[in-house]
Amino acid sequence: MEPYDRCLTHLNTAERQAYFDSLAPGADIDHRGTRFSRGLLTALLDAVRPNPESSSVFKKAKFSNATFDEWEFARVVFEGGTDFSEAKFTSEGYFLDVDFQGQANFHLAKFDGPAKFANVTYSRLHMNSATFEGNATFDTVVFQKALYCEAVTFRAHVDFVDCSFEMTSSWRQSRFEMEATFQGVKASGKTSFNNSFFQSLNISDSSFNGIFDAEEAIIRGVTVASVEFGKSLVCNRTKFTGMASFEGCTFSGIAAFSQAWFYASVNFSGSTFAAPQTLGPFWCSEEILLHGARFLEPVAISAAAKRLSCFRTRWDGTSSLTLAHAEINLASAVIMQPLSISSRAPSLSDQDFQRRTGTAWEQEGVSLSSLIGVDCSNLTLHDVDLSSCHFIEAIHLDQVRLEGRNTFQTPPKNRIWIYGIPFKWTQRQVIADEQHWRFDLTQPPLRRLGWARPSYVRTGLTVNTTSLAIVYRQLRKAREDSKDEPGAADFYYGEMEMRRYDRKWSEAERWLLQIYWLLSGYGLRASRALTWLALAMMATILLMMGFGLPQENPKQSAYGTIPAGGGKAVFEINEEAPRNPTSDRFTGGRFDKALSTTLNSVVFRSSGQDLTTAGGYIDMASRFTEPVLMGLAVLAIRGRVKR
Incomplete structure (x- = not known):
């Protein structure tokens, strides 16, 4: 302090008072390296205060390397540049009703106790490499111009409440080691x-009209609720090591999550995507939640996850889902424009994510678990596992497009024994709803014999043979x-099976279907029909040899009378009636004749053989x-083989 060789702290009372008397509102001060007690700081602020009801006014203020043991900056205006670089705030304190009209510099500042900034206005703030050891609160703070808080460390809670960021704000390489809250924040840049x-x-309850960039950040847990992202949200290569929630948000611009890692679930429920989106590729260890989300424009989602839940999700634009390892639930989703779901092959990136996060993928491709309440007229499925998919109550299922290799369940392949007789279920494509129906306690044990028990019990849906027949018919x-x-x-085949079991049909129709199933598997099992044909031919041959062919070929006799005076003779030719065989019925010759007769009957031809009366009926x-x-x-x- 000129003209002394001591700082303000070490002046005597008279010297200090003389200095304060020399100050006036709007004065320039230089207290670099000074240690301030609460009383000393209060005296300094009072010295530049026009009256007790007014604010203290500084022009330029230098507090670099200063130490504030007990501090309160209340009702202060800094008209020029303010320097708090490398300052130390050793106790709890606050900036209340403070206006920094010039550049404020808190570079390398350290706050050892709780710090509160309330009703503060910054024209321009630099706080690079500052450290907050205690809780930090920014309440109704306005950042008018650029904000640079890079490499700042918050070791305790930090809250931004009703703050306004009117231009660029940079928090690059900062550390928030406890909870960081942004509530009611408005950011224009x-x-x-x-x-x-x-x-x-x-x-929560915030709006970011500019770019919100968290690229390559590491976030243990994030909860974003009722937030509007006006231009874009950029989380490329970001690692979310805990639960990530973006619930009820509005994405007016691009939401970029390329190469992002989600170590747990990610939740976009209730959010609105108002611009065309390309989400991914990204990876998720658990579940991607899109409950009630709405995509107003086309979207392409590429991800690897265990599950994707799209309950009541609305797709207003042409969309595509390209997934790996995921089980999708589309129950009650609203598909207004074409939506395609396809499976991609596992990649090296999937293996790297699995190794580093400890994720255990349950499948390679993509499976669909439910289409309940979905209008399928705009849905295309490509290489999707449908073995556990529930189709009951799906709408316009007959218009779904099944491309590529879509797999369904199959009946049991093991041989089963019924009353000591071996049987095998006919192999076909089976929907999961039929499996649940077969394990209904009201069903006879024979219908579920050999079938695997469902992994869960489904409630709330009525599954019967009528509804299953409709599903099979539409597919x-x-x-x-x-x-x-x-x-x-x-x-x-599945449709006919359900009709065969359906009690609403008359007994005659059900018996007709029973015969149709028994003889040829509803005209779909050639082996069964050929087996019955072979058995019928063998029976025909045996019956012909035993009863149908006569003992000997009938002999013909001619009888006639020659008139006495000569003239034309008239003859009558009689043939013996075929005689039923009495011995040597099963001989080689008779087998040859029986086989000839049988083969001709298969192609609707007459064999020309002489048959007994029983043989005629057998032949017919x-x-x-x-x-x-x-x-x-x-x-x-x-x-x-039909094309």
């Missing part, structure tokens, strides 16, 4: 948290419309049944 660390980040039509006749065959029966069985076999083969 770019907000950058590049390469920063957050132990816990909470943002069959979807396959037929795409010209996949062989693929539609299994769904036709075989000429009716065997061509029918042959036709069923041909029909089944045609169903498998």
Whole structure:
């Protein structure tokens, strides 16, 4: 302090008072390296205060390397530049109703106790490499111009309440080691948290009209609720090591999560994406939640996750989901424009994420678990596992497009024994709803014999043979419309199975279906029809040899009378009636004749053999049944090779 060789702290009372008397509002001060007690700081502020009701006014203020043991800056105006670089605030204190009209510099400042900034206005703030050891609160703070708080360390809680960032604010490489809260914040310019660390980040009821950039940040847990991102949210290569929630947010611009890692679940429930989006590729160890989310424009999502839940998600634009390892739930989703779901092959990036996060993928491709309440007219599935998908109550299921290799469940493959007789279930494509129906306690034990028990019990839906028949019929039509006749065959088989079990049909119709199933598997199992044909032919041959062929070929006799006076002689030719065989029925010759007769009957031809009365009836029966069985076999083969 001129003209002394001591600082303000070490002046005597008279010298200090003389200095204070020399000050006036708007004075320039220089107290670098000075140690301030509460009384000394109060005296300094009072010296530049026009009256007790007014604010203290400084022009330029230098407090670099100063130490504030007990500090309160209340009702202060800094008209010029203010320097608090490397200052130390050793106790709890606050800036209250302070206006920094020039540049404020808190570079390398250290706050050892709780610090509160309330009703503070910064024209321009530099706080690079500052450290807050205690709680920090910024309440109704206005940052008018650029804010540079890079490499700042907050070791305790930090709260930004009703703050306004009117231009660029940079928090690059900062550390928030406890909870960081942004509530009621409004940011007009770019907000950058590049390469920063957050132990816990909470943002609510805020709007960021510029770019919100958290690229390559590490965030242990984040909860973002009711926040509007006006231009873009950039989280490329960001690592979310805990639960990440972006619930009820509005993304008016791009939401970029390219190469982002989510170590737990990520929640976008109730959020609105108002611009075209390309989300991903990113990785998620647990579940991606899109409950009630709305995509107003086209979106392409590429991700690897365990689950993707799209309950009541609304797709207003043309969209695509390209996923790996994921199980998707589309229950009650609203699909207004074409939506395609496809599976991608596992990649090296998936393996790297799995190794570093300890994620245990449950499958390689993508599976669909539910289409309940979904209008499928705009849905395309490509290489999707549908073995656990519930189709009951889906709408316009006949218009779904099944492309690539979509897999369903199959009946049990093991041989089962019924009353000591071995049987095998006919192999076909089965929907999960049928499996749940078979394990209904009201079903006979025979219908669920050999079937695997469902992994969970489904409630709230009524599954019966009528509804299952409708589902199979719609899936069959979807396959037929795409010209996949062989693929539609299994769904036709399932439809007929449900009709066979359905009690609403008359007994006559059900018995007709029972016979149709028994003889040829509803015209779809050529092996069954050919087996019955072979059995019918063997029975015909045996019956012909035993009863149908006569003992000997009937002999003809000619009888005539020659008139006495000569003239024309008239002869009558009589043939013996065939005689039933009495011995040597099963001989080689008789087998050859029986085989010839049987083969001719299969193709509706007459063998020309002389038959007994019983043989005639046997021949008529075989000429009716065997061509029918042959036709069923041909029909089944045609169903498998039809283009």
